[in-house]
Amino acid sequence: MKSTEIETDASLPRLKITLRLLHNDEIAMGPGKAELLAAIQKTGSIAAAGKTMNMSYRRAWLLVDVMNRSFSGPLVHAAKGGRHGGGTTLTPLGLQVLDQYTKMATAVSHTAQAYLPLFSGFMAKRTDGSPTDE
């Protein structure tokens, strides 16, 4: 989910929505960081979470570092014992921020969706070989 992509109906155009929350001109939260948080919660490890996104440990750690600096407290609590230690978790604040961001993205998708049928009459026929071409 690099961005939220809406495609409810094959006859409707596809829409990509990206929501980025800024803090001090850094991206405090966005689609990639939200996906990383969810993966950390699932895997218990920053390295393993990064791997599910084809991201180096260094890159994943840098994203976590930006998040931990942007909010009023850390979103991720890194377990001691090295990268194989496991047990890395989201803090209660991390869970709240991820939940709130996800809710906002869902609400925004719903709003945008209402506009897609009107667009569909404006589009050229698809030529990308999709079996769902009109």
Place this chain on the structure above:
Amino acid sequence: MKSTEIETDASLPRLKITLRLLHNDEIAMGPGKAELLAAIQKTGSIAAAGKTMNMSYRRAWLLVDVMNRSFSGPLVHAAKGGRHGGGTTLTPLGLQVLDQYTKMATAVSHTAQAYLPLFSGFMAKRTDGSPTDE
């Protein structure tokens, strides 16, 4: 307006929203293309419109070409007589698409805005020297 940026109140975090309408895996409409359309409508020229966005004539023309291919007809009617001919206009379809995209972006901004007060309690204090720091 590379993206729609919401910042109604200095105490709220800033949010950037990007809406991209896809067609055949190309971006048929997005913040940059919408801004270009509006500038063409205003200046009557692809070259002049591109210049207001610090964009080369070639780049502006390529964006117009993608739009003209993505929709059921051209969005821009280029005037004959070369780049200084003037009189380049949006077609009725171009006006409709721009209007529809703008309405969708506005509606999405309103939806997202409702979530920002909840985020503001989660953020670290700003250190970017903004005079509106809390």
